[in-house]
Amino acid sequence: MSFLLSEQHRMIQRLACDVAQKEIAPQAAQWDHTETFPKVVIQKLAALGLMGVCVPEVYGGSGLDHFSYVLALEEIAVACASTAAIMSVNNSLVCEPLKLFGNDVQKKTFLTPLARGEKLGCFCLSEPNAGSDAGNQQTVAVKKGDRFILSGTKNFITNGPQADIAIVFAVTDKAQKKKGVSAFIVDKHQKGVEVGKVEKKMGIKASGCCQLIFNEAEVSVQNLLGEEGQGLKIALRTLDSGRIGIGAQAVGIARAAFEAASAYAKERHQFGKAISEFQAIQWILADMATQIDAARLLVHRAAHLDDEGRSFTKEAAMAKLFASETAMKVTTDAVQVYGGYGYSKEYPVERFFRDAKITEIYEGTSEIQRLVIASQVLR
Numbered sequence: 001m002s003f004l005l006s007e008q009h010r011m012i013q014r015l016a017c018d019v020a021q022k023e024i025a026p027q028a029a030q031w032d033h034t035e036t037f038p039k040v041v042i043q044k045l046a047a048l049g050l051m052g053v054c055v056p057e058v059y060g061g062s063g064l065d066h067f068s069y070v071l072a073l074e075e076i077a078v079a080c081a082s083t084a085a086i087m088s089v090n091n092s093l094v095c096e097p098l099k100l101f102g103n104d105v106q107k108k109t110f111l112t113p114l115a116r117g118e119k120l121g122c123f124c125l126s127e128p129n130a131g132s133d134a135g136n137q138q139t140v141a142v143k144k145g146d147r148f149i150l151s152g153t154k155n156f157i158t159n160g161p162q163a164d165i166a167i168v169f170a171v172t173d174k175a176q177k178k179k180g181v182s183a184f185i186v187d188k189h190q191k192g193v194e195v196g197k198v199e200k201k202m203g204i205k206a207s208g209c210c211q212l213i214f215n216e217a218e219v220s221v222q223n224l225l226g227e228e229g230q231g232l233k234i235a236l237r238t239l240d241s242g243r244i245g246i247g248a249q250a251v252g253i254a255r256a257a258f259e260a261a262s263a264y265a266k267e268r269h270q271f272g273k274a275i276s277e278f279q280a281i282q283w284i285l286a287d288m289a290t291q292i293d294a295a296r297l298l299v300h301r302a303a304h305l306d307d308e309g310r311s312f313t314k315e316a317a318m319a320k321l322f323a324s325e326t327a328m329k330v331t332t333d334a335v336q337v338y339g340g341y342g343y344s345k346e347y348p349v350e351r352f353f354r355d356a357k358i359t360e361i362y363e364g365t366s367e368i369q370r371l372v373i374a375s376q377v378l379r
C-alpha cells in the first residue's frame, strides 16, 4: 500500500471533489433544512459513474477498485453526508452483493440499471426486533411453486421511499435458524410492497428512510440471490465492505467540520486577537487533524485489503469504529470552536454534528464493531 495516490486515483478524487464542491455543497444546508431528496444530483453522480463505482463496465459500472470508491465517497461526504449515504447504500449495500452473489441474468437485469443510476437500490435487513441481532429475522419467505411469498416489516431503510429495487432478507427455513435466512431481489414497486412510516431523523435529513412492509409479496425463485440459506452470509459479507464506506463517509464529515473550524478560528477575534492564536484552540485543531488522518489511513488500509482479496473483516470494523468516533469527536469540537455560533443553524457545523452521529449506529453500532474486532483478536 502506497501513501501516494496513482494518477487514476487522483483523477477519481478530483472528479468527485469537483461535483461535490460545485453541485452539492452549495445546496446541502437547504436540502437538510427542507429534508429534500437530492434527485437531480444523484442523476449527476450516476452520469459520472459514481453510483456503481466498483461494478464491472460490462454491467454498467465504472469498473474501479474499492480504494477509488472510498476516495470518491469521502469527497461527496465533505459536501453532504446525506448524498454520501444515498450513494453508499446503492454502491456498497446493493450493487456489491449483486456483483458478488448474483448470477449473470440477475446482473444484467438488476445490477446494470442500478450501477448506471437508472434505478436506485435499498438494503432491507433491519427489523423492529432484529437490529444488532440481525440473525433474529421475522420476515418470512414461503415457497409456493416457482415463487416465494414474502411477509414482514423492515425498519429504517435508507433510500426506502425512493428505491426501485430492494435486497430483502427473509427466513425460508425456521428450523435452520441463522442458516435458514435467504436473500431476495425485490421490485419495490410491485404488489405487496408498501412504504410504511417515514422516519424523521436527527441528521442525514436529505436521505430518505422508512419502514418497508411486505404483505404477501410474490418473488420469483429466479430472484433468489445466492443459494437458499445463504442470506445471513451475504448480509455479513456485504456489511464488511459497507463499513469501509461508512468509514469514508465519517472521514468526509469530520474533514468538513475541521475545515470549517480552522477557517473560523482564523477569522474570529476575541481579546484583540484571532482565536486561532490561543493555544487551547490550536490543540483542538491539531488533535482534529491527527485523528482525521489516522481514520483515513484505517479506511484506506481496509479498502486495499478488500481490493487484494484478503481478509478484511477486522480492519473494516476498526476503520468504521475509529472513523465514526472521530467524526463525532471532531464535529463536537468544531461546534466548541465556533462557540455560540456553532449552536446556530446559520453555520454549517451544527449540521455536521447531527450528521456524524449516524455513522456510529448504522451498518453495526460501535458496540457491534467492538464485538467483531474482539472476536477476531481473541481467536
Ligand SMILES: Cc1cc2nc3c(=O)[nH]c(=O)nc-3n(C[C@H](O)[C@H](O)[C@H](O)COP(=O)(O)OP(=O)(O)OC[C@H]3O[C@@H](n4cnc5c(N)ncnc54)[C@H](O)[C@@H]3O)c2cc1C
Binding pocket: 089, 122, 123, 124, 125, 126, 128, 130, 131, 132, 133, 155, 156, 157, 158, 159, 201, 209, 358, 361, 362, 363, 364, 365, 366, 367, 368, 371
Ligand atoms: C438513519 C438510519 C438508517 C438506517 N439504514 C438502514 C438500512 O438501509 N438498512 C437496514 O437494514 N438497516 C438500516 N438501519 C438500521 C441500523 O443498522 C440499526 O439501527 C442498527 O444496526 C442498530 O440496531 P437497533 O437500532 O435495533 O438497535 P439495538 O440493536 O436495539 O441496539 C440498542 C443498543 O444496544 C447495543 N447492543 C445491542 N446488542 C449488543 C451487544 N450484543 N453487545 C453490546 N451492545 C449491544 C447497541 O450497540 C445499541 O447501543 C438504519 C438506521 C438508521 C437510524
